Amino acid sequence: MSAHFRPIARKPLAAAIALSVALIGSAAQAHEGHAHDDRKVSAEAVVDQYANVAHATYSDALASANALRAANAALIEAPSEATLAAARTAWKQARVAYQQSEVFRFGNAIVDDWEGQLNAWPLDEGLIDYVEGDGYQAELGNPGASANIIANDSVQIGADKIDTTEITPELLASLNELGGFEANVASGYHAIEFLLWGQDMHGFEPGAGERPASDYAKGEDCTGGNCDRRGAYLLAANDLLINDLEYMVGQWAQGDKDNYRAELTSLPAGEGLEKMLFGMGSLSLGELAGERMKVALEANSFEDEHDCFSDNTHYSHFYNAKGIQNVYEGTYVTLDGRTFEGPSLHALVAQNDPELAEKMHEALDTTMGQLQVMVDTADAEDGMKFDQMIAPGNAEGAEIINASIEDLVAQTRLIEEIANDVGISGLKADTADHEF
Template sequence: MQKRTLALAIALTVGMTGCKTMQSSELTGTPEEQVVQNYANIAHATFDDAYLTAVDLQKSVNQFIASPSAEGLEQLKAKWKVAREPYQQSEVFRFGNAVVDDWEGQLNAWPLDEGLIDYVDGGYYQHELGNPGAELNIISSKQVKLGSETLDLTSITADKLASLNELGGSEANVATGYHAIEFLLWGQDLNGTNTGAGERPYTDFVQGAGCTGGNCDRRAQYLKAATNLLVADLEWMRDQWSAGKSGNYRAELLADAPEQGLRKMLYGMGSLSLGELAGERIKVALEANSTEDEHDCFSDNTHYSHYFNAKGIQNVYLGQYKRVDGSMVNGISLSDLVKAKDASLDKMTRQQLANTDSSLQKIVDLAEGPQQIKFDMMIAAGNQQGEAMLNNTIESLVKQTRYIEQVATTLNVDALNPDTADHEF
């Protein structure tokens, strides 16, 4: 029998499964070219959702600042959590795409020395040693002297915060992004590995009489400026992935050889899976029993951030993304390419992605269930249940990465070398 072409094999496979809505009007060229185009579509949709949810957060910030209340602060926290979901799924595009990696530090850098931003507990000692910005307290200081330089902080604006991010060259001086906003909404989590997140009172934003924490007007300015910057940054990145724009990153990606696009996809999946999520975000905190290395350490939302990171990896392999409005973006995928060449490998890869999803879902269920055992409690010394669950997730992510490497070999992407972030697994 004559050997099927790759394009025909994929077409037959997709047709038989009936599980994909092919975007034939948008995807053109060879199967590999279509996979990269679909990848760009998914990236655009993910960043668009991150932008739209940030705009919703921005509206709520403005409403809250105008009339602070306990209920309003809780609603604002809920909006922040919603905004995290699409953003965390976007992180798979960071590795392999320099345009994202060079940009993300202004949005998602962590852990941060919160004393740079606002007041902290009197026993605060866990900041980075030797960091001159760790106790600057931008909100209480209209002028700050750092070495021979005097910084004018009379007004707190988005541009000013951007200039202060990583002040003095320290990565711990995080002045912008989701985690700066998170700290402003929750305040420090002083519970260690016990139950409870940050408990900032809404009165920290009350203007005039009733203000707690001092400088409530400047704290409101900071929150508004940080949120405005977040929205502007996300709008810029969304536009980088928009179709029909000449000179943006999407146009550059699609003009390159499709093999390079496949490499970026697989490197992004492997690096987020191995070095970043298994290593930096789980292994480091678990081995050191360190709540300071927890990703969403003020809100105790870390379980969801980890879950949606892994969901982003799965999205890229399956070539699909569920938008916040419930609609689907999908098309020809890496899974389709692999299935046409090695159906067994595709099945095992999809199963391992599902195993990772399941292991992280168990962590979410434990955190959100009756016991409310959050990530910072799971990493406590002696918490055997938490340690076992997190080690199981690390193991699943490592196995997942090995399958991603096999996928790369099958698709003739050589020397993938996903980033380990200097961790050994």
């Protein structure tokens, strides 16, 4: 995992998040606009709009990471259940744009090489802070699984002793995959999530992590020990997140002759389209249907739940799929409700095969509708969260997840068909070694 360190400049707070239903509605309106637009679009224009959508998405992710930083600082300054709740809300808001950005990971090596520092999971949380043994399943043989950086000024891994006296973004970046174990995740959204929620001790039963606000209290009111270091860790992880997002925003910005956007748009347009379609298909199939749903359901493993401390997984899945739809439709709805819209894959395909273009649009709508069922089921009064859906014997939960997987597989097959339609032969989405 590589780090990109530059001076940290604070940004204004992010605006309120649009509801998921509103996002679906905005996408439908955008599609209607495409359907009535008789202008021809070029592959070059579609790739350029792809870069526009990427830049807008990462810009929102950065703004919401800065809002999260402000909420975390307020928690540390005045720990209370109210400031903790506000920080948790800011974390959930920060996930909305970032999860939509993951479609750019697959097909763009610069993103894939970078994303582990921000979103690696699952993690052995004992590397970071105190854990309770009965609710902690560490990776077998991981020497960092009980390191507890917050409680110790050094970490011993084999013959190596690492000084952790000062908790900085640079230190956290250096500790990722410590000792060669992928579960040693010291930074990113899920490290911050753990610091805000703590362990989820409920297993397949209702309830998320229950870290008390007093884990950030001062003096004798401190619970869990080392409250000052816990606060320092939380801010260092947030600062690293901001730095990394600033880097990626810059890579997709217009007007820079040396960034990734300039490299991408200088390629033959067919190569850009291939990156787009491979990214859509691979997130849809191997990653979302496979790694994030199929693995957890077949293993009945809440340890393989994506947002396992906060029980926010249903929204992470929803917004991953929304990112795929954004790329196809050439649109992005910002967190403050503005719509970025331009030449789309949908319009490009419709020029040659209107029926296929409409099938793809309908397949994406079907997937979003099924994932809305997952969201609504999780958010209902006495609702069923994803870690309950994957419980052994939960037929209703399994049906919701399996239907989501089936829809993701179906839309991936159409993505591969579309690739052939736009002149890319033999495109196969990454299955992540899963069979569908």
